[in-house]
Amino acid sequence: MNYQIHDILTLKKKHVCGSFDWAVLRTGAEIKLKCSGCGREIMILKKDLDRRIVNITKSEKEEKPIE
Ligand SMILES: [Zn+2]
Numbered sequence: 001m002n003y004q005i006h007d008i009l010t011l012k013k014k015h016v017c018g019s020f021d022w023a024v025l026r027t028g029a030e031i032k033l034k035c036s037g038c039g040r041e042i043m044i045l046k047k048d049l050d051r052r053i054v055n056i057t058k059s060e061k062e063e064k065p066i067e
Contacts (some may be wrong), residue, residue: 001050003053009057011058012055013052015037015040018037019035021037
């Protein structure tokens with residue numbers, strides 16, 4: 001799975017607030033996610049997260065390459 005900071009991940013299981021979408025706050029071996037429904041932040045191991053992703057929405061904030 002290839003995603004980066006600011007991307008929105010849609011997961012298989014919904015959060016307690018009813019949202020399926022999470023924003024990526026930090027990447028690495030552990031990924032930091034923020035629920036787009038309630039704003040709760042969690043840490044999850046990348047290998048566990050990858051199995052739960054059903055969709056990746058690339059951020060429009062994606063940095064442009066330096067010209
Ligand atoms: Zn939530």
